[in-house]
Amino acid sequence: MRAMNKGEIRTLTGNAAAAYGTMLCRPDVVALYPITPQSEVIEQLADFHARGLLDAEMVEVEGENSAINVVTSAAMTGGRVFTATSSWGLAFMYDGMLQAAGFRAPVVMVNVNREMPGILAVSSGQQDMTSTRDSGWIQVVAEGCQEILDLVIMAYRLAEDHEIQLPVMVNYDGFYLSYLSEGVHLPSREDVTAFLAPLKEQPPRPMLVPGEPLGCGTHGILEGFVELRYKHSAALERAKAKFDEIDALFQEAFGRSYGGQIEEYCTADAEIVLVVSGSAAGTAKAVADSVNEQGAKVGVVKLRIFRPFPRERLIQALKGKKAIGIIDRSVCFGWGCGPLYMELKSASAKIGKAPMLNFIDGLANTDITKDHIKGMIERAQRAAGGEPFQEVTWVSLEE
Amino acid sequence: MVKAKRLPRVFDYLTDEDPFSGGLTLCPGCPLELLLRFTARVLGRDIVFVGTPSCSATVLYGQNRQSWHKLAYYSCLMTGVASSATGIARYYRKIGKDITVVAFTGDGCSADIGFQPLSGAAERNENFIYITYDNEGYMNTGIQKSSTTPVGAKTSTTPVGQNRRGNPNPGKNVPFLMAMHKIPYTATATLSHLDDLAKKLVKAKEKKNEGLAYIHVYSPCPTGWRFESDMSIAICRLAVQTNYFPLWEAERGQFRFTRKTAKPKPLTDLLELIGKFSHFTDEDLIVLEKEVEERYQLIEGMVQAWPLE
């Protein structure tokens, strides 16, 4: 717990917290391109650079597609890298993102969740993250500003780990967290450097070096391709336990733990459990507290990692519950429900017979209010009691 | 017969052995093959090629764990060539190592799908060499039109028939556009004038320390343009001699011809050798001649107004 004595507390927005986290990790190459609600992240980093607090190559690219390619190639050449984007920008990056994952580039990228195009929106939603869930990236989600900063640090430890070598996307709700100011403990530079130092003791990953005969990005033929796909898939599976391990190491170094792949809040005795990710988890926990005071037995499972999907930990946390309410801040097109619900449902055989209810809420800055959550709990309680229930509820559209 | 006392001076530029395998999957007579081998020999072993799906990818990229050449390379998508080259160059700049990144693409990437990142990299003056081999179309995918396909030319997406007669547009003057970014070095070159090409490659290697060095190489395609495989070099030479592809260089917006043709040959000398122009009527010829003349006069004008000493 010695780290808690160093560093300082500052009032930071979510964006600033992400920038501070990045700065403390000392990236070598940073690609900057603005998009609401992320622009403050790169502005803050540019300011750090100008003031001499960040010694990195700052590349003010002309588009997000270039941003992802700059950082991927720099990572394959051996550098620690960073970029940030959101929504449209993430979509524009998509081909480069697939390359980063397939190349096994340890890129760390902040994605400030904003509604994905289809309908123009400059507002919060997780559609950008869920639309890219098949890109092969690791996707983690923060609930508050402290967690944002901590997740960036943990992301480097995860991405660059020799057993993983995968790009990591750190997500947090745009508008709700990006511009929210909270008190954030800034660890000292030395402590962050010490936390990431074990990476240097690992076997070095292959790197692009002029004069050396290694070529990055060979053409995969038949089993050669299949083998690389398999290895990629296996690495994603390993990332689950690794994420739990890093959370424990973070606790030792900085005195803060978040539970690893999922946070289980009052779930031990709970009969009704809400599954949620992002800033809405805070609201859910507050409502759970208030109804539990009245005698209810409600717990909250906060999903912290979306890819790889924390199947085993979720099954363990939800087994034997009476009803499960799953809050989705995005839509799974073609299934008429949300993606978190759809994926959790595929594990339902192992979870048990508990009714699962899907609540689509919080799209495009429509608040997930305490009343909404109370309503979700009530529906789940009725379903637990054996009453017929509506599988999917678009909460903000219902009267 | 009297034996020559020494080999042509251009051989002195070939400082390194050919790092490519002996048998490459490129068409017989392909100028790109000559360009690849020549460039690698002139620039040396300490380079990183950045390539993209194209005719060059078939030999720049490996297959599974084997490679066609001994050099370091980075393969990426067409949208990402200039930006990937940027990332590599920037990281090496950060750690203080002087290396040469050579982005190597066809005209489809430079003029079309990869133009935005190329323009961005030029505006930021990134430290790498970008070589475009211009075969005036997307050849690897089946001879489709690109933004450097000349006006009137027949391609698989601008065919000749009742309703249309080849490419309707004059295309982009990519080397000139790059020179207008005021980068430290821009040049045109071709495979018939190898001494000129070698000098430009060496200069590009020096200039890349100041910023982006761009070389646009005219590289005829026997398969796509429909001419005999033995005519590749002759067509390059005629392109220069007819002023269809003048050889010039520019440094930060100041221009100079590196080869001036005193009496340019008629354009028909070049076109009659190439199948993609075989449907040309007199009207088609006038349109193309006008475009060639305007492009030449443009460079001539720049040389007069902003000469490179």
Added chain:
Amino acid sequence: MVRIKIHTAYEGGWSDATEPLLCLETGFWRSERPVLDTNRCTHCGLCALYCPTQCMVDKEEYFLPNLDYCKGCGICSRGCPQDAIAMLPEESFFDESDE
């Protein structure tokens, strides 16, 4: 546990040029073969310079193509200032014993 055949030690798509280089016997592509008249050759080197496959071997007095890789494009023949190289049909070099 799945046991997979390992083709490469790498996790990502790396190719390694310390492995044998990929190489096609492009000599099989030929329909014509360059044949040199050594009396006419002045060892000027233009054939070696312009050969796309760079397969010309310097024999001190003249250059000869490496027939394993020569694709028979004919650039050397067309470009030779002394007309010392003729492109002859590949069939004329087949031995009857090749059957």
